[in-house]
Each structure stands twice: as structure tokens, then as C-alpha cells.
Amino acid sequence: MVLPREFYDRPVVAVARDLIGCTLAHGATAGVIVETEAYHESEPACHAFAGVTQRTRVLLGAPGTAYVYRSYGIHALFNAVCEPDGVGAAVLIRALEPTAALTAMRGRRGVDAVGQFCSGPGKLTQALAIGLEHNAGDLTSGPIRIGPRPARWKDVELVSGTRIGITKALELEWRFCAAGARSVSRPWPGRAPSRPGGQARAATG
DNA sequence: CATGGGATTGACT
DNA sequence: GTCAATCCCATGC
Numbered sequence: 762m763v764l765p766r767e768f769y770d771r772p773v774v775a776v777a778r779d780l781i782g783c784t785l786a787h788g789a790t791a792g793v794i795v796e797t798e799a800y801h802e803s804e805p806a807c808h809a810f811a812g813v814t815q816r817t818r819v820l821l822g823a824p825g826t827a828y829v830y831r832s833y834g835i836h837a838l839f840n841a842v843c844e845p846d847g848v849g850a851a852v853l854i855r856a857l858e859p860t861a862a863l864t865a866m867r868g869r870r871g872v873d874a875v876g877q878f879c880s881g882p883g884k885l886t887q888a889l890a891i892g893l894e895h896n897a898g899d900l901t902s903g904p905i906r907i908g909p910r911p912a913r914w915k916d917v918e919l920v921s922g923t924r925i926g927i928t929k930a931l932e933l934e935w936r937f938c939a940a941g942a943r944s945v946s947r948p949w950p951g952r953a954p955s956r957p958g959g960q961a962r963a964a965t966g
Numbered sequence: 967c968a969t970g971g972g973a974t975t976g977a978c979t
Numbered sequence: 980g981t982c983a984a985t986c987c988c989a990t991g992c
Contacts (some may be wrong), residue, residue, distance in 0.1 A: 798967055798973070806973070808988095816988055833974050834985030840973085883974050926973055943982095946974090 762908045766901050769824035769862070773799045773843040773850035774935055780841070780852055781939050783916030786906045787889040790865055792857030793878050793914060794907075797940035798924045798935055802849030805929035809849025819897045821849040827905055829886070829896040836883030837892050841900060841907065855882045855925075855936075855946045857889075881946040914939075 762829035764783065769776055777799035785794055802809035802821070808830070809817045819828045819843060828840040828851050840851035857879035859866055866878045866888040886892070891905060900907055910917070918940040923931060925947050937943055 800973070811989080814989065830973085831985090831987055833972060834987070836974050855973085880975070891974085924973075928972085958974060 763901055763906050764825075766823075766825040769841060769843045769900070770845060772841065773801050773852060776841070777852045777935065778919060778937050780907070781937055782910040782917040784860070784906075784908040784911065785854060785857060785885075785889070786861070786908070787891055787904060788865075789862035790859075790889045791861040792859045792885070792889075793911070793939075794854055794856075794944050795858050795939040796854075796856035796945050797937050798853045798855060798882065799843075799937075800851050800853060800935075801844075804933060805851060806924065806927040806933075807851075817849060820851055822846060822897070825893050825900045827898040827900055827903070829891065829893055831893060832883065837886040838882045839886050839891050839895075839905075841888055853882060856938075856942070856944050857885050858939075858942060858944050859888070861937070866905060876944055878944070880944040884946075905933045 777797040779961050780794050780797050783794050785792055800807040809820045811823055819826060822842060822875045823846045824843050826842040828842050829837050832838050840853050842851045844850040858903060859875055859878045863875060870878050870888050878888045895905055898905060920938050923936045924933055924936045
């Protein structure tokens, strides 16, 4: 079961929220999405802010397409393109809770702890063997599959915060996470180390 | 054609 | 806490 193209043809922040709790699978490996960030051409942290280039062609393309790019020369980061064709917007998948083929993930990641398999945008692509060759692939018919929330994730509680690792548009609270998720990429911005959840706010919808 | 900058991670102090 | 690895892309000559 795969989410239809219409799911992605909506405001990117709504899609980022709704993707929490959904499943991401490639081959035998799979996990539940527990952390996302939204990016939109209207704000400068988005690659599409500067307009159409060869790099952003996919990002500005049809919703329900994979946008995979290399970060810091090392890591592949996976995004789901959103909003109508011609609008540059995508959801960055930042963390998963691993659910299938954990042995394969362990081998690819080279670490023992399940909590380290997919707790970051570069880690999950390595664990699921998602690479630049998947850029521009169709998420509704290709090898990478995003499915609806399993039953126990139907009413997942969300927290929101500001995005991570960027230098522009720092004020936007476009990062979403499943409350209590263990496999998150980084501590919540501004929270005290000894007080988990300190500045995280419950998402209103 | 040369250069600078990352939507990161892992190792080290 | 700091810092290097490493490469694609956008920009500017």
C-alpha cells in the first residue's frame, strides 16, 4: 500500500506533519517516519529559493517524486517533492524507527545499536540503501515506497520546532517529530540537556 | 575554468 | 565542545 500522488499535492507543511507515523521502505528494509522538515521555495533555506536550475529541476517538478541530493560531499539526503508541478517544495525525511530487515541495516551502517540505524537524514539513506540514483524516481510506483500510518501510529502525538543545520529562515517551526520517538536525529533546539522536551511545543494540528 | 558553500556525521579534546 | 572528510552545484570571472 502506497500513498497516492494527491497526498503530496498539498501545502508542504501539512504533508510534513502527515508523514510522521507513515512507513518508508526500500527493498526489504523499512521503518516508520518519526522526524521530518518542510522546505518551500518562498523561504531562503530551500534549494529552490533561487529558482530553477539543473539541481532544483526535480524539486520544482511533480509531487510524489523523490528528491535525493548529496550533502557535504558525503551523504545522500532523501526528500519527497510536494505541492503542484512548478512549485518548489519538499519534505526532508530526517529519522525513522526501524521495523524490517534490521540485520541488513546493521551491516550497512556498521554499528550495533538499532537506535543508531536511522537516527539522522544521512543515516537512514545508508541503512535503506537510498542513493543519488533514486533522484527523480516516482514514489507512487518506484522501488522506494511510502505507505500510510500503521494502526498503532494512527493517533501519533506530534511536537514541532525549528529546523536543523541550516543558516537561513531559522525562525520557521517546520520540523516535526513523533512525541517520545527514540530515533531522532538531534535533541530539540533550545531544550535543556537534562530536561527532555523542555521547549518542544505540541503541534496544534 | 576556479572557487566557495553546504538540509551531516563521526572522531577526537 | 571542536573539526575534518568530500563532492556536487551555483556563481563569477
